[in-house]
Amino acid sequence: MEKKKMAFAGSWYPASSNECEASIQGFLKEKQGTLGGHFIGGIVPHAGWYYSGSIACRVIASLDPGKGSDEKIDTIILFGAHMHKQSEPFILIHGAVETPFGDIEVDKELADKICAGISIRKRAPLKFPDENTLELQYPFIKYFYPDAKIVVCGVAPSFFASIIGNMAVEEAKNLSRNIKVIGSTDMTHYGPDFGFTPAGTGKKAVEWVKNENDRDAIQAMMEMDESNIIAQGLKNKNMCCTGAVAATVAACKKLGAVKAIELDYATSFDKSASDSFVGYAGILYSLS
Template identity: 80%
Template sequence: MEKKKMAFAGSWYPATDVECEAAIQGFLKEKQGPCNGRFVGGIVPHAGWYFSGSIACRVIASLQSDEKVDTVFLFGAHMHKQSEPFILTHGAIETPFGQIEVDKELVDKICADIGISKRSAHKFPDDNTFELQYPFIKYFFPHAKIVVCGVAPSAFAPVIGSMAVEEAKDLSRTVRFIGSTDMTHYGPDFGFTSAGTGEKAVEWVKNQNDRHAIKAMIEMDASDIIAQGLENKNMCCSGAAAATAAACKKYGAVKAVELDYATSFDKSASKSFVGYSGILYALS
């Protein structure tokens, strides 16, 4: 079976199952821990685990329930508005906890109905928006398969999310949806310094710029999610977030919960920093 190899293990996250599990158990004890509820999807950050692993871990852990989850959808990728969406077609993804099999039957059905670029495991990009989530998905959903899709910040993003639900239901799949995006990338390293520097800039990012994006995600407003990312630079993967919000809404989600928010400045004070948000979508 063709496999997507790990590219960031040992640098962005631990290289071994023992180290990953120790980190995960530590994350689960932080702050409020995972949420209890009927959650069908969520938004996670994708920086190195040191910076944002705790939020991503607790969001994905919150998606567990008593029902057997067949497939996890993961939307991500750094893409331009004009970029062509792409999907991993077959094979498996390696993680420190073992491999995750691609849900080929579901992918084939999606590709038959949606114009989307097909990528094999050997041609699939090494992308932190995806790989940083793989160990969490394997750990919390050890028997689930996966569908991995790169989604551009365009009007096609919510279409992809909605169609994913329809195809999953046609195959009687019980699924979960994860969208991978960081928030505002602020500072001279990112060419974005409209609010100055120092604590004043951090407060502006936390309380204004990222708040607009979080509001759009909580309201499950796919159009506004995309607009926020493009116009306010407060999401690096707004297409992934929009696809996830649209999918969860189509699947029956009626409300959202903000699990946590943080910035890299909290861990390492710098003129350049990034925001991280964790959002959960619930059926009731």
């Protein structure tokens, strides 16, 4: 089976299954751990595991129905990718993605159905881009949902994002798939390294990012407002994968989500103080 090889293992996250598992077990013990509830989707960050792995891990683990549940998760739909408004959305059409825990098979039938309904570029594993937004979630997905298949999609920050999210859920329902939806984005990329310094430097800049710029984006995520999500990302540069977030929110609403919960928020400044830093948020969407 043709597969997308790992590109960031050994640098952005551990290369071996033992090291990955040790990291994951450590993440699960941080702060409040996972959240209990019936969550159908979430937003995760995608920096190196040292910086944001804990948040991503605990969001993805919280989607697990837990022991004692007879719910079987068939497919994880993962939205991500760094894209411009005019970029062409793309999808992994067949094969598998490689992780330290083993391969995750692509849900080809669902991917084909999505492609039949909308205009989206089909990509084979060997032509699929090396995207940290996507790859850094694969080990978590394989670890917590070892039997699930995957649909991986890059989404541009435009009105089309909501259409993709809705279409993915509609076709999953038509195939009787039980799915969970994950959107991958980091928040404000602030500082001279990113050419973005509207609040100067130092402590005041960190506070502005945490309490104003990122908070506005998180509020849009919490309100499940796709139009405001897209507007926030394009105007305020407070989400680097705005399309992925909008598609995830649309998909979760289509699945019946009525409430959002903020699991955690952090910045790379917390780990390594610098004039250039990035924000990370973890959001979960619930049926009740």
